Amino acid sequence: ALRSLRSDELTAAARELGVIDVVLLDHPDGALDRVPVEALAGEVARVAAQVGADLLIAFDDGGVTGHSDHRQATQAAVVAGGRLSVPVLGGTVTEEVARVLRLELGVPFAGRPPGELAAEIQVDRSAQRRAIAYHASQSSDNPVLRRRLALQGDTEVLCWLRPPGSDQSGGSDPAGNGPKGRGGP
Numbered sequence: 097a098l099r100s101l102r103s104d105e106l107t108a109a110a111r112e113l114g115v116i117d118v119v120l121l122d123h124p125d126g127a128l129d130r131v132p133v134e135a136l137a138g139e140v141a142r143v144a145a146q147v148g149a150d151l152l153i154a155f156d157d158g159g160v161t162g163h164s165d166h167r168q169a170t171q172a173a174v175v176a177g178g179r180l181s182v183p184v185l186g187g188t189v190t191e192e193v194a195r196v197l198r199l200e201l202g203v204p205f206a207g208r209p210p211g212e213l214a215a216e217i218q219v220d221r222s223a224q225r226r227a228i229a230y231h232a233s234q235s236s237d238n239p240v241l242r243r244r245l246a247l248q249g250d251t252e253v254l255c256w257l258r259p260p261g262s263d264q265s266g267g268s269d270p271a272g273n274g275p276k277g278r279g280g281p
Contacts, residue, residue, distance in 0.1 A: 098125060101233055109227040119143050128165040136168065137175035144180055152177050156188035156255055161240070162204040170257065177258040184258035185214060193247045203240050208255050215254045221245060 103120050110118045121139055123131055144152060154173035159166025170186065177184035189197070194207025225245075228235045235241055 105231045108230040112227040128168040133171045136172035140172050140176035141179045152184045156186035158206045174257050183260040185254045186257045188253055188255050212255050213253050214256045217252045218250050219252050221250055
């Protein structure tokens with residue numbers, strides 16, 4: 097039932113944002129870390145190749161919040177980016193936002209200093225908030241999400257996990273310990 101609910105929520109949120117095509121892989125929520133990174137990366141690479149992706153976007157290494165599903169998804173994106181020779185951006189928060197979230201809410205957010213940010217993008221939070229509202233199973237009564245958005249204002253920040261022009265050896269290490277380094281733009 098949760099898979100069906102999350103699928104419906106994702107489809108509705110994507111529609112709100114104008115996203116035409118959504119592919120939801122079949123893995124249980126909260127157990128993605130049990131799927132080998134190489135297998136997951138193969139699935140991501142297959143879908144990315146089918147749509148002709150020239151860029152992948154994931155969470156920052158460490159999953160930003162430390163969530164095991166987010167960490168595993170990020171590692172898979174970096175490995176898939178290496179296989180496809182495409183860059184990978186990570187959605188992140190600044191060090192200051194992470195510090196405040198850790199202090200106020202006790203959450204294990206990791207942020208980036210200004211020199212490690214690849215881009216700061218102005219976003220329409222009203223459209224994003226409408227899309228978030230469709231994810232009721234994850235966003236209702238979520239003080240961490242509300243506070244993060246308030247701290248970020250209308251700005252999202254991104255960092256390179258696999259910069260443009262990286263060779264095949266860039267990105268995740270062969271042992272599957274996550275992206276190498278915290279390279280900037």
